[in-house]
Amino acid sequence: MIPNKKNKYFTLNYYEYLLKSFPKILRVRDYPNHDNGIILRHDVDLSIDLAYEFSRIEKRNSIVSTYYILMTSDLYNPFSNESKKIIKNMLEEGFEIGLHFDPTEYGDVSDSILEKHFVNEVEIFKSFFDCKVYSYSLHNPSIHGKYPNFTNYISVYGSGIFSDDCYISDSVFSFRGKDLPKFCEKSKHQLIQFVTHPAQYFSNGKVSYEKQINYIINKYYKKMDSIFQVNKVYSEQRSKYKIEIKKTNK
Numbered sequence: 001m002i003p004n005k006k007n008k009y010f011t012l013n014y015y016e017y018l019l020k021s022f023p024k025i026l027r028v029r030d031y032p033n034h035d036n037g038i039i040l041r042h043d044v045d046l047s048i049d050l051a052y053e054f055s056r057i058e059k060r061n062s063i064v065s066t067y068y069i070l071m072t073s074d075l076y077n078p079f080s081n082e083s084k085k086i087i088k089n090m091l092e093e094g095f096e097i098g099l100h101f102d103p104t105e106y107g108d109v110s111d112s113i114l115e116k117h118f119v120n121e122v123e124i125f126k127s128f129f130d131c132k133v134y135s136y137s138l139h140n141p142s143i144h145g146k147y148p149n150f151t152n153y154i155s156v157y158g159s160g161i162f163s164d165d166c167y168i169s170d171s172v173f174s175f176r177g178k179d180l181p182k183f184c185e186k187s188k189h190q191l192i193q194f195v196t197h198p199a200q201y202f203s204n205g206k207v208s209y210e211k212q213i214n215y216i217i218n219k220y221y222k223k224m225d226s227i228f229q230v231n232k233v234y235s236e237q238r239s240k241y242k243i244e245i246k247k248t249n250k
């Protein structure tokens with residue numbers, strides 16, 4: 001069991017402080033033209049809303065980074081009205097939006113079939129958001145063990161930016177024994193890829209997803225309530241409804 005301990009890195013304030021200490025920050029699409037700096041990458045696993053709030057910290061510090069969106073997510077819809085506005089806005093601000101690709105969506109298929117599915121996702125994304133896609137990251141690669149290489153797109157698993165010496169990730173609130181500020185200091189002389197999962201920074205330093213999950217559920221409920229009120233039956237009865245959230249004990 002993971003104790004509910006504090007981790008000073010996982011607060012929005014600390015993240016902002018950290019950003020200010022980085023001398024040079026790059027989007028993934030920029031890195032092939034550089035030989036030092038922090039490549040700032042964010043995998044959006046839980047919520048586009050939280051990722052957007054997180055990106056406001058970067059925006060107010062005149063920083064742009066790369067956010068990877070999971071088109072096949074069961075938890076959010078990048079094509080919804082609100083998500084579309086967020087993604088378009090971030091693109092206009094100069095953020096790079098790439099594809100967070102989950103190979104397990106397509107079962108046990110050959111590399112070439114998988115690449116077709118990947119290209120298909122990219123094409124849908126490009127046409128819907130009227131943008132270019134330069135790079136991709138993979139969802140949960142350490143769990144499924146697949147690291148496919150797709151031509152014409154920058155992979156965040158390229159040899160120059162994905163090795164023990166240049167890669168640091170905050171997956172599951174842990175930097176795997178690496179000292180974050182010290183590790184990032186190396187970016188003065190080499191490329192460092194720093195991966196964050198934005199939702200984790202809303203825990204206010206707790207090693208916990210509780211706050212974020214409540215935020216997401218509440219936001220979803222509010223959206224549903226406001227959208228569904230055009231329904232006569234719902235709007236008449238809504239004040240009497242008891243909404244229960246049942247936990248599974250898997």
Ligand SMILES: [Zn+2]
Nearest residue numbers: 043045139140
């Ligand atoms: Zn992911």
